[in-house]
Amino acid sequence: MTVLASLHPLALIAASVADDVETLVPLNITPHDFAFRPSDIRRLQAADIILWAGIESEPYLERFVQRWPDKVWIDISEGHASEGGDHNHDGHWWLSPEMAIRAQQRLTQALGANSTFEDEVREQLRHSHQQLAPLSERGFFVFHQAYDHWVEYFDLNQLGSFTLSPEQKPGLRSLNQMRSQLARGDVTCVFTEPQFSPALVASVTRGLDIRLGELDPLGVHISVTKDGYAEFIRDLTQRFVHCLADSD
Ligand SMILES: [Zn+2]
The missing domain is CATH 3.40.50.1980 (Nitrogenase molybdenum iron protein domain)
Incomplete structure (x- = not known):
């Protein structure tokens, strides 16, 4: 299965359990100023599993989540409201170790793999x-x-x-x-x-x-x-x- 991480820090999380992780947003560009190119759409299309940071942080991915519902979309921001930390809406979710651990667990499950990442x-x-x-x-x-x-x-x-x-x-x-x-x-x-x-x-x-x-x-x-x-x-x-x- 092809795993694509939208951002470099999400690729760091995904590489703990997936062998070949591609990254969508180039290293010298931040999610604040990323603009889609046609080649990016092809890379998204080729991926089976996409680890991303959610609609608030990455609005440019929203229409693709709707276009390709059969892909596995793992949103690292998912479930943050239930943590009692609803006041904290900083979109840089990968800087929350707990959110990172949970997203990695969902990826591990999607791959049917085992991982010692959390430990x-x-x-x-x-x-x-x-x-x-x-x-x-x-x-x-x-x-x-x-x-x-x-x-x-x-x-x-x-x-x-x-x-x-x-x-x-x-x-x-x-x-x-x-x-x-x-x-x-x-x-x-x-x-x-x-x-x-x-x-x-x-x-x-x-x-x-x-x-x-x-x-x-x-x-x-x-x-x-x-x-x-x-x-x-x-x-x-x-x-x-x-x-x-x-x-x-
Ligand atoms: Zn930022």
């Missing part, structure tokens, strides 16, 4: 908890609002984001507000992202004693292997630790 991910999550728990008071800003599930899961102290969505640049007013909040001194770290220009972040933090880190919500530098998702969590944990912890 391996929970083992990594235990390490991540140990490293992040002492830093839960440290304030930080992120570039765009992509980490709500992660922040909630690890109980971290995110104080704000530069923009809700990367294609909307913040106005002068909100930049000034942000700068005064940063100047008050309760922000340890500001995280940029590789896909977006750090010039904005540099100008807002200029002259302030704030560390800069980099987070990648898509994990583009993590290879699609069996352990890719656990590695993604390990890497993201390190990036938080590196920027939030005291350096000696």
Whole structure:
């Protein structure tokens, strides 16, 4: 069976149990600015199982779900309302380890396979908890609002984001507000992202004693292997630790 993941981080999840995983959205493009090409439609058509992030995150796939109901569509956002976490509608669902584990279980079932994914991910999550728990008071800003599930899961102290969505640049007013909040001194770290220009972040933090880190919500530098998702969590944990912890 051919498995297609819509986004790179979903390919990391799928590769834990499927041998050949294709990815729809190219690595250098985010779901915020993806536009369909005719060749993408052919790739969708050729897939038996499609792991995707749901209508809110990937509206460009909605009409294909209706067109090809016989394919197995595994929506990682499915069932989030029943978790009592309905307030959290961040569309970057793969940053919720619980949602990732459940989607992977549905894929494993669809393939009729067995998998040790959950045990391996929970083992990594235990390490991540140990490293992040002492830093839960440290304030930080992120570039765009992509980490709500992660922040909630690890109980971290995110104080704000530069923009809700990367294609909307913040106005002068909100930049000034942000700068005064940063100047008050309760922000340890500001995280940029590789896909977006750090010039904005540099100008807002200029002259302030704030560390800069980099987070990648898509994990583009993590290879699609069996352990890719656990590695993604390990890497993201390190990036938080590196920027939030005291350096000696
Ligand atoms: Zn995003």
